[in-house]
């Protein structure tokens with residue numbers, strides 16, 4: 001049983017006009033096995049939260065804490081966080097020329113586990129995970145994300161999720177840009193990873209359709225850099241019907 | 254019509270220049286504002302006589318980056334003939350011999366266009382000739398290793414003669430301690446398909462000036478690969494003459510410069526016949542104080558060269574502060590009737606987003622950097638299609654990277 005706690009998190013980015021505060025006191029706790037959905041308008045800071053958890057150097061934490069089972073995540077480097085069990089499926093996965101998917105996956109697995117996976121079993125695991133995500137096996141020989149379509153990039157993120165088996169996964173708009181079939185396939189991948197490892201999920205999305213496949217235990221409305229309201233799955237339906245108007249005007253006042 | 258287009262940097266993904274004190278140079282080489290006299294590539298002196306060449310000076314565009322001092326005697330009127338070790342490994346249908354200027358192959362690919370090349374031409378009385386038999390496909394590559402043991406300014410002349418219809422690979426490996434001026438002639442007969450790999454893996458302190466001339470016959474193809482890793486000052490000038498229709502040349506290069514090393518690669522593709530194709534791809538990594546690389550890619554499309562298809566690309570990855578990559582693509586076009594002509598050049602630092610992505614998957618920073626650099630250079634390595642060389646280059650890159658982390 002693990003616990004990821006975010007307490008009063010304030011985060012700024014450097015802009016040409018100086019530091020700009022984007023997160024203004026985020027409080028959120030996730031336990032193993034739970035799924036928390038985060039919904040909120042464009043620019044409200046959802047990706048900023050995701051990147052801050054992963055430790056992207058662009059984002060500076062000015063106040064607050066992130067704890068993983070009581071351990072101070074903010075003191076860990078990006079790769080230490082990943083090895084501690086945090087995973088970020090990115091909204092815009094990066095291309096890495098000349099590095100094949102198979103080399104990348106093996107290197108990442110070795111880094112996370114602290115030892116190289118047994119070759120036979122590993123090849124089988126990769127093959128099965130790819131089959132389940134309906135990714136052609138030719139992807140292993142391609143360079144990481146290079147020339148992948150939007151949907152293929154997202155499947156590749158979930159492939160990593162399934163193989164690396166983190167304690168907590170942050171999924172930043174993994175559902176955006178997926179067609180109806182791909183949405184189902186990717187959601188099933190997330191659910192498999194959850195079931196296999198009792199993983200906790202922080203699911204950032206704009207649409208309730210993914211919540212039909214990945215059932216959230218909690219829904220958080222994110223507005224202007226903090227959580228404006230929290231509720232159960234029914235809150236998502238209300239947001240879909242009513243939009244964010246209420247919260248946005250409240251935040252502006 | 255003659256146009257000269259010293260092109261600006263294209264900021265492609267992952268190679269955006271970020272500044273940080275690293276010098277990124279990509280300035281026009283000719284014309285107003287330059288101290289260099291206007292000179293088109295075709296007007297350059299070509300001669301086998303060293304006396305026909307002026308002293309090496311910055312006034313000439315081709316000596317803009319390398320000085321006479323750096324050449325430590327290779328620009329003298331006379332050099333010693335290289336007498337050191339040369340080993341060759343090849344199957345028996347390949348013939349090797351020492352030949353003089355009376356041999357038809359001698360000077361058949363090209364003649365000198367700079368002083369060290371002419372000095373080498375006059376000083377090396379004989380050339381080491383490798384002949385690939387006509388209409389025959391070699392199963393194993395020809396491997397020539399020049400292992401120099403001393404730094405007397407010396408001259409060497411190689412000729413690779415791939416007869417019509419032949420197919421094969423020739424690797425020339427330069428090792429040891431040397432101050433060497435070299436000519437490498439590459440004759441690719443009609444319908445021949447040749448790969449030539451020139452590896453410069455000298456010990457520290459070595460100086461090497463290598464002029465490489467290739468002439469391609471009708472429908473011939475040449476893959477020319479330059480790999481420069483070790484030495485103090487290295488200057489390689491590959492030239493491809495496309496004088497028969499339908500010929501196709503691919504010029505590939507990879508270099509890794511450390512502190513204090515200067516690596517200059519100057520290419521010239523001369524499109525003189527119709528319907529020829531050329532592709533130039535050079536990639537370099539630099540690290541450490543005063544690591545300096547220069548890439549100049551001249552492409553000339555003559556009036557007769559209708560239907561030309563050419564593209565050249567140079568990318569440099571600056572791994573630390575204090576290094577400098579000059580990159581100068583240059584296209585001269587004398588006919589409008591071409592298939593395509595383009596170039597791209599970019600020098601930049603590590604892409605932080607790539608590093609972040611890898612590190613977010615648990616890969617530590619040195620390992621992530623290694624992956625990115627290897628990946629960057631891999632594009633060239635993969636083209637060589639020779640497992641032994643590939644393995645050796647990957648190892649060499651590992652060693653270079655290990656140095657940067659120490």
Ligand SMILES: Nc1ncnc2c1ncn2[C@@H]1O[C@H](COP(=O)(O)OP(=O)(O)OP(=O)(O)O)[C@@H](O)[C@H]1O
Pocket residue numbers: 013014015020022040041042043044045046047048049
């Ligand atoms: N380097 C930067 N300079 C200025 N503003 C920035 C910078 N980086 C992020 N921001 C701003 O921070 C805000 C939050 O961005 P973020 O990407 O976290 O939003 P988001 O909630 O993920 O939006 P979306 O739903 O569109 O993905 C935005 O207004 C964005 O413009």
Ligand SMILES: [Mg+2]
Pocket residue numbers: 046047048091172173
């Ligand atoms: Mg976002």
